[in-house]
Amino acid sequence: GAVVSQHPSRVICKSGTSVKIECRSLDFQATTMFWYRQFPKQSLMLMATSNEGSKATYEQGVEKDKFLINHASLTLSTLTVTSAHPEDSSFYICSAVKSPGGTNEKLFFGSGTQLSVL
């Protein structure tokens, strides 16, 4: 299957600092990637859609100035949590679409990043 790499897998930071999370599609080009957050025992909540070469589309209630998304290449999207606070502590997961528009179009997920803000 396709591989989507996410880094770091775990990060602990102090309140007020910014944290960058990377999401890479290793064996395919992804014009579209997605960012989710997941609280314990809860489902995935879509935060934003990251489009290569253009601005990200944020879901309702997600602060775009708080969660900066950059999709500068066809294989890399980054999520920066700015001025992180304890309530931002969560499991963040990215996903990428392989073969968009084709019969084998599928969504593949990264391994996730556990963010803990002290």
Next chain:
Amino acid sequence: QKEVEQDPGPLSVPEGAIVSLNCTYSNSAFQYFMWYRQYSRKGPELLMYTYSSGNKEDGRFTAQVDKSSKYISLFIRDSQPSDSATYLCAMSNTGYSSASKIIFGSGTRLSIRP
């Protein structure tokens, strides 16, 4: 009412048992149905996908969709400890990869006892 309802479990069964995981939904427009497996602190992995009603089998796994009842199931035969994970159902009316339109269940935690 949530669009997709899934019993969070945990569900604990002995090795070798048949496992039945289920979801109900309210949106009759859903046509694409998926099951993801998520190990602790990992991203979800697509396990099975089906279109509209019917059954699909892949090895020890069978996905079943009953659109008339708005009910989907995942059966695991000959369950093994390595099947222990959280299983998320997901569905969409636009495709398997239209992430902005995919609705996920909250996941069922499954534990297979050796």
